[in-house]
Amino acid sequence: MEATDKIWLNGRFDDWKEARVHVLTQALHYGAGVFEGIRCYETAEGLAIFRLDDHIDRFFFSGRCLNIKVPFSKNEIKSAILETIKINRLKECYIRPIAFFGYGSMGLSVKGAPVDVAVAAWPWKYHLSHSIGLKTKISKYIRPDPRSVDIRAKVCGYYANSIFATIEAEQSGVDEVILLDNKGYVAEGPGENIFVVKNGIIYTPALGSILPGITRDSIIKIARDLKFKVIEKKLKPDELKKADEVFFCGTAVEICPVISINGRKVGDGRQGFITLKVKEGYNKLVTGQNKKYKKWRAYVNE
Numbered sequence: 001m002e003a004t005d006k007i008w009l010n011g012r013f014d015d016w017k018e019a020r021v022h023v024l025t026q027a028l029h030y031g032a033g034v035f036e037g038i039r040c041y042e043t044a045e046g047l048a049i050f051r052l053d054d055h056i057d058r059f060f061f062s063g064r065c066l067n068i069k070v071p072f073s074k075n076e077i078k079s080a081i082l083e084t085i086k087i088n089r090l091k092e093c094y095i096r097p098i099a100f101f102g103y104g105s106m107g108l109s110v111k112g113a114p115v116d117v118a119v120a121a122w123p124w125k126y127h128l129s130h131s132i133g134l135k136t137k138i139s140k141y142i143r144p145d146p147r148s149v150d151i152r153a154k155v156c157g158y159y160a161n162s163i164f165a166t167i168e169a170e171q172s173g174v175d176e177v178i179l180l181d182n183k184g185y186v187a188e189g190p191g192e193n194i195f196v197v198k199n200g201i202i203y204t205p206a207l208g209s210i211l212p213g214i215t216r217d218s219i220i221k222i223a224r225d226l227k228f229k230v231i232e233k234k235l236k237p238d239e240l241k242k243a244d245e246v247f248f249c250g251t252a253v254e255i256c257p258v259i260s261i262n263g264r265k266v267g268d269g270r271q272g273f274i275t276l277k278v279k280e281g282y283n284k285l286v287t288g289q290n291k292k293y294k295k296w297r298a299y300v301n302e
């Protein structure tokens with residue numbers, strides 16, 4: 001990863017190399033932390049963070065799910081994010097706030113445990129294959145059962161599931177896997193939500209067993225603005241395999257077409273027309289060319 005100068009840690013800036021925590025940090029052992037992934041884009045009106053308020057809200061919501069009381073207000077975290085971008089003189093970048101149980105108590109009870117909060121930001125473009133198209137397969141792993149965890153939260157520990165899935169992808173020679181839910185319906189990728197196109201209609205798994213992605217929400221809105229019909233429903237793996245187009249979406253990956261599933265081409269094995277239209281719409285949205293959603297952009301220099 002590309003290092004920058006400073007990382008915000010517990011209210012002050014440390015040098016990138018010095019932003020450390022103790023090896024007995026509770027979250028390192030048990031995954032009891034929550035985080036966000038946010039992107040900042042160049043627009044005609046200057047650098048703008050996309051849907052900052054929504055990411056901050058989800059960050060605090062995730063914290064509440066795990067009894068993490070973030071020792072800063074939403075406004076303070078927002079300022080920390082803006083300052084991190086400015087102090088590092090960043091342009092387009094990826095932003096990573098994290099709050100976690102720190103050093104001082106060990107074990108599974110987090111009562112009274114100290115909470116650490118950090119904000120880092122760095123330039124992070126995704127690999128080209130993500131824009132051309134991904135070869136995928138359905139994973140042998142399932143997403144966490146919503147009765148096992150609060151799946152709406154973005155909790156560090158859940159990403160062990162995503163890492164198992166990514167190891168599986170690497171070992172099977174595909175770019176990414178698609179995970180089903182506990183009932184056998186299509187859920188999402190290890191770090192992305194998923195959309196399927198069939199006969200001109202766009203489908204996406206209903207909420208319940210997936211992370212309620214902010215990109216997913218943006219896509220549903222802009223696709224409807226583009227006059228596409230979008231339906232949220234339980235999707236069977238067969239509907240996925242027989243789709244005309246499939247694409248992943250998420251803050252980090254943005255929008256990337258899926259060109260094969262289990263060795264079988266999706267559509268004609270290239271990015272489909274509706275995926276392209278949605279991608280263009282999303283690009284206009286994040287780069288400030290779509291005036292309708294101005295409220296979704298937080299300008300860094302305002």
Ligand code: PMP
Pocket residue numbers: 037188189190191192193210211212213214215216249250251252
């Ligand atoms: N699902 C999972 C499991 C993720 O990790 C992510 C990335 N945060 C997403 C979906 C997409 O969420 P968002 O669009 O809010 O980045």
